[in-house]
Amino acid sequence: MNDSRNTATAPAGHDGRFERGLEILRQVSGVQQPAVLESLATIAPDLARLTVEFPYGDVYARPGLTLAQRQLATVAALTALGNAAPQLRFHLDGALNVGCTPAEIVEVLIHTCGYAGFPAALNGITVAREVFQARAGLDFRPTVTPSGEDRFARGSAALSAIDGRAGELVIASLRDIAPDLARYIIEFGFGDIYARPALDLRTRELVTVAMCTALGTAGPQLRVHLHGLLNTGGTREEAVEVITQMAVYAGFPAALNGITAAREVFAARDADGERDGDGERDSGGDA
Amino acid sequence: MNDSRNTATAPAGHDGRFERGLEILRQVSGVQQPAVLESLATIAPDLARLTVEFPYGDVYARPGLTLAQRQLATVAALTALGNAAPQLRFHLDGALNVGCTPAEIVEVLIHTCGYAGFPAALNGITVAREVFQARAGLDFRPTVTPSGEDRFARGSAALSAIDGRAGELVIASLRDIAPDLARYIIEFGFGDIYARPALDLRTRELVTVAMCTALGTAGPQLRVHLHGLLNTGGTREEAVEVITQMAVYAGFPAALNGITAAREVFAARDADGERDGDGERDSGGDA
Amino acid sequence: MNDSRNTATAPAGHDGRFERGLEILRQVSGVQQPAVLESLATIAPDLARLTVEFPYGDVYARPGLTLAQRQLATVAALTALGNAAPQLRFHLDGALNVGCTPAEIVEVLIHTCGYAGFPAALNGITVAREVFQARAGLDFRPTVTPSGEDRFARGSAALSAIDGRAGELVIASLRDIAPDLARYIIEFGFGDIYARPALDLRTRELVTVAMCTALGTAGPQLRVHLHGLLNTGGTREEAVEVITQMAVYAGFPAALNGITAAREVFAARDADGERDGDGERDSGGDA
Structure with a gap:
């Protein structure tokens, strides 16, 4: 609760979600006093509290994906949706804060053009350029491949x-x-x-599942790439995690429809006796 | 027709739709000369006329929902779509003009985060803050709930x-x-x-039906919340009205697909002999 | 390859796609050094190359639709999506560069309001007004119809x-x-x-197929308007072309789902022995 004294949010409950979420939000934002709290103080302080508790305290705090994987998935989804530039900027910066490399981030943005079109990818790159330029010492030389x-x-x-x-x-x-x-x-x-070499197939499939879930208009393709994630070393737990995370960025209907796709894909693989990614073996049964 | 002399629109027909629409647009905009007319004068005056005639003269003039209910539905839909900031600004202001309270409006915006994600809700709040700040005397203290x-x-x-x-x-x-x-x-x-107390369940379900219809990616959830609207006191007429209104904000395909969902839900309830909301009894048979 | 010396892009392959694409991009942009190449040079030069090669070198270079038809379809799709203002501006300008008239362009924008709602159409008009005003000598007087x-x-x-x-x-x-x-x-x-007279039915149906494909939320309506395109003189080749083009603006899932709709419509017409548009007879069998 002492954390909340420093912020302009409403009082948090006693379940520790606010404190846990604020700690993660600080890692992602790179600052002690994330701006979203202050900006909501005069109009919707409860929404500030909810923004800390649910996305960060509940979802980002989950095991199953690293913060870096979560940021790449969020960057891909927000780029594909194309209608949330302030949040895309925040999470591009957040991706750097949790250890993603500029090369990985640019590669995720290039990857989006196959799923959401060139305008989405180009507008994502425009925001990334601004984020990179705001970091004086950022070491980034773009990959050039023939x-x-x-x-x-x-x-x-x-x-x-x-x-x-x-x-x-x-x-x-x-x-x-x-x-x-x-x-x-x-x-x-x-x-x-x-x-392209800068991103492995498993990560490409993870962010593709994120994008297709968030867009909500790519049902057949979501199913193909859920198979793809499991075929390239990803686990069912990772699939469920990244779909669940999309509830934060595209709402519960998007996540629920994503889970429906996952249920079908998992059942089809069970029926076929197919083997999922290598990572499957270390994942717990909780997904 | 004398109304159209004062504006830069094309000549209206003789069916009174333009005059009726302009009267409602004046209520919503709070001004005698709505800016949309002037701004279209040099490039698409016919679109100015159509904007008065269809959304306001046809749709908003309909009974079945109050102007305040219509504005809350529009605010929810535009916030969820996330790609129409100028119109969201106009309708947030319009909501205040037709009697919605700031607390209700903020609550609708908080409500959107479950259906369209946090970025949509946060960007809606940003616009609302600007609209509220532009009204010098606006009495608004945000609700703070633990x-x-x-x-x-x-x-x-x-x-x-x-x-x-x-x-x-x-x-x-x-x-x-x-x-x-x-x-x-x-x-x-x-x-x-x-x-949360600031919005009753029936209004929450009304704006949820608006959002799911406008997004067009939440078919199963639209069906659940059509049941929800009818279970919390809403009527079939209200459901059809709010879906019809989405033709203005998301196009006819969105409205048509919403009606398909409504038809299924109404048929399922008829088959089950279920009882709709209390309001049902006073609604006419015209929906 | 000598073209690429003048630009900041990565080296192109030997298949001539880059050179062919750059030539078309120059026609559309109206300049010798399209800005997209320079703007990507420091962050994603490969994406600049891909932007020339795939959208322009592969897709726009195809027969089956004129550059003017392609620009009208792109303008409609980007207006309907509502989340890519910089690209909409570019392609509104591009439409003028490849011979579309201002009246045609405005008519396409008015046409979008039935499929994507008034906010989309109004925001498209706002961008068009800026594009038109930036052309000093542009001869345009809006059509005014009662x-x-x-x-x-x-x-x-x-x-x-x-x-x-x-x-x-x-x-x-x-x-x-x-x-x-x-x-x-x-x-x-x-x-x-x-x-309205400023656009023939066949062009209206062509841009409607583009919009419904790009939005991805209008499956039943896409099928109706694929029939409509074929009923008003359009060909199956044109339908497949405009759907394929949407891969550029809305991603491959959108295009693939559009093709699924086209396959169903074509099969239904074959089964019914229906006659497609007059243009069908000159189209090759490659679509």
Whole structure:
């Protein structure tokens, strides 16, 4: 409770959620007095308390994902939604504060263009540029990779690693109606983007699940990439965690619909006796 | 027609829709010459006329919801969409003009965070703060409530009042895959938010139906909360009215898909012989 | 490759996509050194290269739609999404650069209000006004049409031309639950908007397919307007092209879900032996 004396929020309960949340919010924001508390003091102090208690005290405090993983997922989701620039700025800064590298962050932003389009990715980069420039000593030199040859072969390999069967079905289903769209997905989506070295496939799939859940308009693709997350070393616990986290950024309906997709994917894998990611073995049964 | 002489819009028809709409737009905007008319004069005067005729002359002029209810629904929807700050500002001001209290408005904004996430709610609050500050004499002291104990019990009671059966099913379905998400929905969504005193359950459900319709990504939740609106005293007429109003803010597809949900919910209740809200009895058969 | 010397992008591959894309981007932007390349140079030069290669080198370079048609579709989609103002500004300017008239552009923006709501349309107009004002010599006098009489009859005629059967079914399905919404769709949506002279029905349907695909929340309406596009002279190739283009602005999931809708509509028409638009006959079989 002594923490709340320093802030302009309403009195917290006795369950320790506010204190726990404030500690995490301080890590993410990098300051002792996060601005969101002060800015809400005169109009909605209860919302300030709720913002500390639920997103940070409940969700971010959970095991299952690191703060760095959570920040990358949030950055991807807010970039894809494209309608929350102040929060995207905060969490881009927060990603740096919890140990994400500028290169990882830029790579997540580039990754969003396949799922939310180029405008979303470009506007995310604009905010990131401002955040990076505000840090005088930030050491960042952008990766420059050639587009290179063999985009189709490279993309096919990435797609195969992510989700051989479901991915193949999507591509096959386009053959009679939009074969070039299928080729673009392989060459551009998987060959140009997924195959880039700065982010591993598991992290790409984690942020893809975050984006598809938050957007709420990509149900079939969410299912494909839940398989993809589990096929590239991710766990069911991680899937449930990142979907749950989206309740904070896109609301409970988005998270609930994401869980519905996860339930179907998990059941399908159980029925097929499929093996999930290696990480599965250390995850507890609580997800 | 003499009204249109004073404005920069195109000539209106003879059906009185423009005059009726302008009168309502004046009430909502609080000014005799609403700025939207002048601002469109040089580029799209027909759109100015259409903006008066359809949203105000057709929709807002309808019985079934008060102007205050309509403004709260619009504020909720625009906050949830998160991509129309100028219009949110206009309708926050409009809500005050038609008699909504600052406390009600803030409560609607806090309510949005469960359905559209914290960024949406926080950005809505930012605009509201500016609107409130621009009114020199506005008497507003924010409600400060403690988070208190018994969040789960309080949330369960609110959920039960809103929709015993459907809500229970959602919670039960999460038990094997994301039990903590179920707990958050009860403790945070219903215990922290719905149970707050500044807005009654019926109004909460009305604005929830508005938000879920406008977002277009929350089909299952729209159905749950249509039941909720009818279970907390709302009427079928109110449900159809608020869905119809969303055609103005999110387009006809959103409204049409909302009506499809309503049709299913009404049919299910007819089949079950369920009793709708008390208000149902005075509503005419025109909805 | 000599083009890339003049820009700040990463080295392009040997497949000519960069050079081809840059040429088209120059046409759309109206400048030799498009700003997007420079602005990304210090943070994500690879994204600059990808922005030239995929949207312009792959998608815009395709036959099947003119650059003017593509720009109108993009303007409609970005206006409807409402979360990408910088790109909307660029493509409004781009639409003028590739030969769209100001009147056509304004008409597309007015058209969006039926599908994405008035806030989207009004915010699009605000950006267009700034773009038009920045062009000193732009010759534009807005069309002013009276609302006129017989809105219902005029709307019914437009609806009938677009999609007699499917449209009738939608209207009929509203009769028992929201008959006034049905009337508004006919009077306002089709009578006030579609019947305006500045844009032909085929172009209206093309940009409607673009919007519904990009929004991702209007599945039933996307199907109705795919029929509408084919009923008003559009081709299956055009439908597939405009859906594919939405991968650029709303991501691959949006485009894939759009193709799923197109596949269903095409199959239904094949089963019914229905005749598509006149243009169908000259389109190749590659779509």
